[in-house]
Amino acid sequence: MTAEPVAVPHVVQVDLAGRTALVTGGGSGIGRACALRLGAAGAKVLVVDRNLEAAKAVAAEAGGRAEGVDLSDAAAVDRLDVDVDIVVNNAGLQHVAPVQDFPVERFEYIQRVMVEAPFLLIRRALPHMYARGWGRIVNISSVHGLRASPYKAAYVSAKHALEGLSKVVALEGAAHGVTANCINPAYVRTALVESQIADQAASHGIGADEVIEKIMLARAAIKRLIEPEEVAELLAYLCSPPAAFITGASIALDGGWTAN
Ligand SMILES: NC(=O)c1ccc[n+]([C@@H]2O[C@H](COP(=O)([O-])OP(=O)(O)OC[C@H]3O[C@@H](n4cnc5c(N)ncnc54)[C@H](O)[C@@H]3O)[C@@H](O)[C@H]2O)c1
Known part of the structure; x- marks a missing residue:
């Protein structure tokens, strides 16, 4: 049975005034909620989405700015302004098909958007974060970064790869005040x-x-x-001072799924 939407108040006290953030896929769903939450905490948010109109609408609400980019285009990703303190790698898409019928180009596209683009953004954002001695990389993974489901070969592969990338960045960033974590809804x-x-x-x-x-x-x-705002509240916590010791983690927001 699907419950009605639950209200999600802002309970995390975090002041991100003076911080800048980039949220991919910020035009809709979880990305939208993350951009709005960071904006409400005082961060200047760059909302990146292939849907420029949606990104603009969220940026206006969050008090930030928008860029229309298809993250499968590596050259376009490399043109983005990534001198930011917080990167939220959120953009993603699903394709459902049995492995033997899975379109190869769809598999490749999903890896580009959900693995290569986060890598390209992180690698260019880190020097700015290292220079400031503070940074937060938050990767919106999934319960499918920890568990598989049939018919989701590209998505499950991409999310597992993102988990690995996140952990490597956590190890390299630790000495520079940069944490990297996955949220797994x-x-x-x-x-x-x-x-x-x-x-x-x-x-x-x-x-x-x-x-x-x-x-x-x-x-x-x-x-x-889960409500998108529940994911965004965890993001806010990961950007708060008491979360400075949390790195290389994969935080399940899965209603007990992975307890099985
Ligand atoms: N909804 C869920 O149940 C769920 C669960 C676990 C994880 N996630 C993850 O959360 C993230 C966001 O999902 P959502 O449910 O909010 O999806 P959504 O479809 O509501 O939003 C995704 C956004 O990403 C953008 N986007 C997609 N491909 C893009 C590309 N190539 N370039 C630029 N922008 C692109 C879309 O335009 C859209 O605005 C995804 O990574 C997804 O895997 C979602």
Whole structure:
């Protein structure tokens, strides 16, 4: 059973005035909530999304600015202003198909957006963070960075790769005041999930309600979708002073999924 949306108050006290942040995929869903949360904490946020109009709308609300970039385009990623204190690698997409039918170009595209782009952004952002002696890399991974599901070869591969990248950056950044962590949500109430419900229904040959109850929430102990704002509140905590010792971690926000 899917619960109604729950209200998520800002409980983390964090002052990010004077900090700059970049959020990929900030035009929608989790990225939007992250950009708004960082903006509310006082950071100047650069909202990056292939959907420029959506990015502009979020930037206006967050008090930041927007760039329209397709993150699969390495040259365009390299043109982004990455002199920022906080990088949130969030942009992602899903493709559902059995491995033997998985389109090769779709697999490659997903690796470019969800692994190569975070690498390119991090490698160019680190010198600025090292110079300031402070930085936060927050990678929006997934429960699928820790566990697999059938029909999601590209997504599960990409998220597992992001986990590895995050840990390496944590080790290298530690001496410079830079932490790198993954947040690992189960199913969050966003457009990505709405489209997956339809895709999964087609792949499994079942109805949408059954997908939510029997597939999406089957492995979670808490039977509701997560709100994007719950993910953003954890991001706020990771940017706060008491979180300075948290690095190289993968923080499950999965309603007990990985407890199984
Ligand atoms: N929704 C979930 O249940 C869930 C669960 C775990 C992890 N995640 C992860 O959270 C992240 C955000 O997901 P969401 O549910 O908010 O998705 P969403 O579809 O609501 O938003 C994704 C945003 O990324 C942008 N984007 C996609 N491909 C891009 C590209 N090539 N270049 C630039 N921008 C691009 C889209 O335009 C969109 O604004 C993803 O990495 C996803 O894997 C989502």
